[in-house]
Amino acid sequence: MSKILTTKELAEYLKLTEVTIYKYANEGKIPGFKIGSRWRFDKEKIDDLLKWDVLTDRARRVSDKRGWNDQADYLANLEKYVKNLDI
Secondary structure, three states: OOEEEEEEHHHHHHHOOOHHHHHHHHHHHOOOOOEOOOEEEEEHHHHHHHHHHHHHHHHHHHHHHHOOOOHHHHHHHHHHHHHHOOO
């Protein structure tokens, strides 16, 4: 079972302010849900989001290095690249 975090706990975990957590949650940038008026966050979903951000950042850098200039090149090679990652 995944741990559920409060806004304060998530802010500490991500080293962000609580205000930023509220902003990102309201904008849909981080996954969360409300219980009444209070936000709660599934730590497993947050960790998955962080892994995805790392993965896409790495893929973007590889894309730039390898000259995958258009979206078709990027998508065609992204799957191949991701399969070789060890994260």
